[in-house]
Amino acid sequence: MMKKTLSSECFQSIIQRTLASPSRRNVLRGGVGLSLLGLMPGALQSALATPQAKPSGSPLSFDAVGKSLLDGVQLPDGYRYTILHATGDPLQAGLSEYSNAGTETDDWSGRIGDHHDGMALFYIDAEGRYSEQATDRAVLCVNHESSADAHFLHPRGQTSAGVNGKKFNQFGQWDLGKRPQLEVLKEMNLHGVSVVELSRKGDQWVYRMDSPLNRRLTPESPMLFGAPAAHLNDMNAFMKTVFDPSGRSGRGTLNNCGHGITPWGTYLTCEENWARYFQISANSATIGPKQVAAFKRYGVASQPLKGDLKKGFSQGWHTVSDQDHRFSRWNLAVLKSAPEADFRQEANTFGFNVEMDPVEPTSVSVKRTAMGRFAHEAAVCSKPVAGEPLAFYMGCDSRNEYIYKFVTDAVWNPSDIGGGIRAGDKYLNEGRLYAARFNPDGSGDWLELNIQDPKIRGFDAYRFANQADVLVHARFAADALGATPMDRPEWAAVNPRNGEVYFTLTNNNAVNRTPARINAANPRAYVDPDGKKRSGNPHGHIIRFREQDGLAHSHDFKWDIFLFGAEEDDPRSNLSGLTAKNSFSSPDGLWFSQATGICWIQTDDGAMTDESNCMMLAAIPGELGDGGPLTVKNAMQVGGEIAEGSQDTFIGATLGEARLKRFLVAPRGAEVTGLAESADGKILFVNIQHPGEKTPPLGSAPQYSLESAWPGNQGYGQPGRPRSATIMIQREDGGVVGL
Ligand code: FEO
Ligand code: CA
Ligand code: CA
Numbered sequence: 001m002m003k004k005t006l007s008s009e010c011f012q013s014i015i016q017r018t019l020a021s022p023s024r025r026n027v028l029r030g031g032v033g034l035s036l037l038g039l040m041p042g043a044l045q046s047a048l049a050t051p052q053a054k055p056s057g058s059p060l061s062f063d064a065v066g067k068s069l070l071d072g073v074q075l076p077d078g079y080r081y082t083i084l085h086a087t088g089d090p091l092q093a094g095l096s097e098y099s100n101a102g103t104e105t106d107d108w109s110g111r112i113g114d115h116h117d118g119m120a121l122f123y124i125d126a127e128g129r130y131s132e133q134a135t136d137r138a139v140l141c142v143n144h145e146s147s148a149d150a151h152f153l154h155p156r157g158q159t160s161a162g163v164n165g166k167k168f169n170q171f172g173q174w175d176l177g178k179r180p181q182l183e184v185l186k187e188m189n190l191h192g193v194s195v196v197e198l199s200r201k202g203d204q205w206v207y208r209m210d211s212p213l214n215r216r217l218t219p220e221s222p223m224l225f226g227a228p229a230a231h232l233n234d235m236n237a238f239m240k241t242v243f244d245p246s247g248r249s250g251r252g253t254l255n256n257c258g259h260g261i262t263p264w265g266t267y268l269t270c271e272e273n274w275a276r277y278f279q280i281s282a283n284s285a286t287i288g289p290k291q292v293a294a295f296k297r298y299g300v301a302s303q304p305l306k307g308d309l310k311k312g313f314s315q316g317w318h319t320v321s322d323q324d325h326r327f328s329r330w331n332l333a334v335l336k337s338a339p340e341a342d343f344r345q346e347a348n349t350f351g352f353n354v355e356m357d358p359v360e361p362t363s364v365s366v367k368r369t370a371m372g373r374f375a376h377e378a379a380v381c382s383k384p385v386a387g388e389p390l391a392f393y394m395g396c397d398s399r400n401e402y403i404y405k406f407v408t409d410a411v412w413n414p415s416d417i418g419g420g421i422r423a424g425d426k427y428l429n430e431g432r433l434y435a436a437r438f439n440p441d442g443s444g445d446w447l448e449l450n451i452q453d454p455k456i457r458g459f460d461a462y463r464f465a466n467q468a469d470v471l472v473h474a475r476f477a478a479d480a481l482g483a484t485p486m487d488r489p490e491w492a493a494v495n496p497r498n499g500e501v502y503f504t505l506t507n508n509n510a511v512n513r514t515p516a517r518i519n520a521a522n523p524r525a526y527v528d529p530d531g532k533k534r535s536g537n538p539h540g541h542i543i544r545f546r547e548q549d550g551l552a553h554s555h556d557f558k559w560d561i562f563l564f565g566a567e568e569d570d571p572r573s574n575l576s577g578l579t580a581k582n583s584f585s586s587p588d589g590l591w592f593s594q595a596t597g598i599c600w601i602q603t604d605d606g607a608m609t610d611e612s613n614c615m616m617l618a619a620i621p622g623e624l625g626d627g628g629p630l631t632v633k634n635a636m637q638v639g640g641e642i643a644e645g646s647q648d649t650f651i652g653a654t655l656g657e658a659r660l661k662r663f664l665v666a667p668r669g670a671e672v673t674g675l676a677e678s679a680d681g682k683i684l685f686v687n688i689q690h691p692g693e694k695t696p697p698l699g700s701a702p703q704y705s706l707e708s709a710w711p712g713n714q715g716y717g718q719p720g721r722p723r724s725a726t727i728m729i730q731r732e733d734g735g736v737v738g739l
Contacts, residue, residue: 059620060598060661061739064581067612068665071708073688075664078732083716084140084198084685085207086725087114088153091196091214100718102155106182108189109216113144114153115190116687116724118259118378118491118589120267121676122358124197128213130265130359130418134679136200139213139358141267142674142687142726143256144194147187147315149690151697152721154183158697178319184327187315191254192217193269195358203734205683215361217269219252220326223354226366226429227468234468235369238348243325245340250349250367251329258378258491258589259674260353260392264416264423267358268368270376272397274350275299277330279314284333287344293462297475298374299398300347301332348472353379353394355428357420366421368428371406372449372474380492382552383499384412390427391552393501395489399512401475402483403436403492403503405446407553433474434555435483438521442650444545444557447481455480487513487522487537490604491590495544497597499552500624502544502562504587506604510535515634515645521559523632523647529570531610535636538607539565539573539585544652546624560624560650563587563601563660567608572633577654582662583608584617589673595681598738600663602686604671616664616672616686618738619655626653663738664729667691667710669722681736684729692722 062076073081085091088098092110104111119142125131151157159180197211208214225248227235236247243251253271260268280287280301287295295301301314318331328343335342351373356365371379374396382391392406409430416423434446451457451467459480464470470477487508494501505522513536515525524537532538542562548554566574568583578584589602599619630651635644666672666688674687692708704721712719729737 059659060618062661062663064657064661065615065663065665067580067583067662069611069613069668070665071668071691071710071713073664073667073710073727075729079729079737080732081727081729082204083711083714084205084726084728085112085194085196086711086717087112087116087190087723089717090209091194091207091216093209098717100712100721100723102153104153104186106185106189108186109218109220111216112142112194112196113190113192113216113218114147114149114724115145115689116726117143117145117257117673117689118270119143119674119676119685119687119726120259120261120358121198121678121685122265122267123679124213124359128359130420132265132417138198138205139195140198140207140676140685140726141259141269141356141358142194143259143269144191145255145257145272145689147190149693149695150183150187150190153186153190156698158183177316179316181320181327184315184317184320188317189216189218189220191219191256192221193253193256193267193356195361203682203730205678205728213359213361217253217354217356217365219254221252222364223250223252223349224248224364224366225250225349225369226355226425227369227471228430231466231468231471234466235471238345238468238472240340241329241343241345241349242341243329243343247340253354253365254350257376257397260379260381262355262424262427263381263384263390263412263414264419264427265358266420266424267356268353268379269356270353270378270394271350272375272377275347275375277315277317278332278347279316279318279330281318281331281333284335287334290463291344294473294476295332295347297462297473298347298351348373351376353392353428355421355424360420363421366424368424369468369471370429370431370433372404372433373472374404374474375401377489378491380494380501382494382501383496384414385552386414387411388551389431389553391547393492393494393503395486395492395503396475397488397490397506399488399508400485401489402478403486403489404474404478405434405436407432407434433471435474435478435481437482438484438519438543438559440520440648442520442558442560444559446555446557447478447483449474449477449481453481455482484519484521487540490588493590493592493599495597495599495621496592496594498546498623499550500544500546502542502590502599502621504590504601505537505541505543506586506588507540507565507607508537510636510638513537514638515636515643516638518634518645518647520647520649521561523561523634523649524564524573525634525636525645526573527636528567528573528607531567532607534607539567540587541565542587542590542601544621544624558624560627560652562621562652563619563655564651567611572635575630575632575651577656578660579657581657582617582655582660584615584662588671589616589675591675593677593681593738595677595679596736596738600675602672602675604673612665613668614666614671615662618661618663620659621655622653624652627651667722668708669693669695670708670710670724674726677737681738682730682734684737686727686729687724688727689724690722691724695722
């Protein structure tokens with residue numbers, strides 16, 4: 001991770017303040033102390049590690065927050081939050097305040113997008129350049145993921161064939177019919193990334209409306225494709241459309257989920273569920289079997305009607321008439337004689353990590369094709385070591401998909417810090433892409449996605465043309481190699497203390513995870529016995545691994561399961577000793593604080609939501625292997641019968657209430673996602689995404705029946721419809737968050 005966040009002086013001042021404060025002394029004797037130990041000078045480390053200084057109290061000194069179904073943000077006593085920005089707020093002077101009634105025009109490229117997700121804070125110096133040191137100026141990049149709640153952006157929901165709201169066609173599928181242009185422009189441009197400049201005012205940060213650094217990436221922003229030099233021509237061939245027949249450039253970014261930060265100071269925005277925005281019109285010529293296989297494997301225009309791929313789910317953006325291809329680009333139909341004459345290949349231009357320079361508003365962002373094309377959740381960098389390659393760990397978030405890593409050919413040189421996109425060209429175009437296989441004995445292998453591998457070259461389900469094809473269709477290549485299908489890989493995080501890599505596996509369903517379809521790394525198949533009664537692995541887990549010899553470019557690793565999500569009152573699924581103070585389900589966001597070493601866990605849950613809204617927890621992990629072997633007993637109904645089974649796996653040490661505490665519960669219907677912090681650890685930025693997501697579209701109803709009215713119900717902006725937002729959490733006594 002980028003080491004802009006906290007200098008060694010800052011660590012020292014936290015430690016000294018903490019030692020000077022009797023009320024804080026317990027904190028350092030506990031797990032946070034342990035997490036800081038790896039970062040302390042030797043003498044202090046050994047003093048704190050003596051038997052007299054062993055933990056005696058809670059390492060996280062706040063009182064755990066109880067489960068909540070309230071429509072607000074719940075925090076521990078002694079904490080408060082303020083809202084930095086919310087969906088629709090202007091980021092350019094001259095734009096009106098957000099109406100929260102859907103009355104905006106086509107001005108969303110000047111407003112904060114919707115569905116706040118991954119984010120990162122970058123300090124800047126007095127000239128507005130990237131700064132490794134903390135200053136009173138910064139830019140905050142926030143991903144805007146989804147248009148799933150787009151009905152809130154229009155006066156009376158989405159218009160569909162004269163009927164308001166979502167509509168299902170005669171085949172029982174969502175079909176919005178022909179869409180009005182303004183609705184589609186709003187829905188397109190709510191996606192992407194927002195960049196706003198922040199100024200420090202006392203102990204607060206505010207965003208500046210007049211900053212030249214403020215900008216948006218949207219689905220209309222210009223993009224370049226970066227690729228390995230040896231495969232650039234082949235890669236360009238996959239990207240050719242009528243927009244750029246050379247295949248060197250494209251337009252826009254979509255469904256921006258998690259993120260990454262590069263050690264040289266750029267931002268990666270990761271394209272996750274991009275496949276669902278496309279459609280294939282009925283006037284398409286026949287699509288070849290190889291392309292049909294690729295569409296199916298990636299879920300593009302999926303849900304075929306009676307085997308006909310030409311109809312299916314989409315936003316209907318392609319139905320708007322245009323002269324400039326802003327809308328027809330979403331139609332993958334074969335309409336002309338060559339790929340560069342229509343948009344049949346437009347879906348090839350999405351599904352990447354997109355690198356942007358947060359402090360260069362005129363720079364063109366680059367899609368890093370060498371890191372593979374799939375449903376990118378997030379991308380986290382290994383601890384940079386000068387002279388060693390870097391690794392980026394990446395999850396593909398769909399059921400039974402894989403964990404990947406990209407290893408740079410270039411070795412890390414700290415003189416590249418601040419090098420922007422040009423440094424990205426050096427590190428992110430040339431390298432090797434791997435998928436993970438988790439073995440039953442607790443070992444793991446990184447399998448290289450290389451066209452030279454006979455398993456890939458001879459793969460029957462998809463005949464790869466070349467290495468560019470392997471990168472564009474990485475899921476097939478990982479299939480060919482026998483990578484381990486996981487319970488929906490979400491975020492990764494690297495423990496700054498020891499370099500161990502953690503991955504959230506949010507959940508899986510009864511179709512894909514039964515007692516007969518488990519593996520050691522995804523060992524559970526059970527029924528949530530109350531509440532939502534979901535089957536499969538409804539509560540998810542967090543896996544972790546350590547690279548062989550601690551080397552990011554190693555081909556081997558060791559793994560165990562850090563935590564299993566569960567409701568505390570179900571002994572079958574509660575394998576990590578969770579209690580009412582730290583039970584959780586469906587982990588998604590995952591992030592280590594550089595200031596405190598705390599591992600923050602965020603949930604996007606639909607299984608435990610009868611008991612609590614989504615939440616955020618603070619954990620003080622130990623290390624790989626601190627637990628031991630475990631045999632998981634499984635049972636669930638499959639096809640009218642109770643299927644049973646067991647699976648041997650490895651589990652980490654039970655953390656207990658002292659080292660795993662619920663810190664935040666979100667408003668109704670929201671997931672908690674995205675984390676960033678000020679360098680001193682005193683402000684934690686957190687995203688609240690899609691409050692009120694279960695609110696039915698208006699249809700013919702006179703007014704909304706809102707699941708949530710947050711943040712308007714807290715006095716922020718116009719009251720009424722719920723909005724996603726970035727909040728800033730602080731301790732009322734000005735201390736470091738989480739200690
Ligand atoms: Fe965008 Fe998988 O969460
Ligand atoms: Ca329960
Ligand atoms: Ca997520």
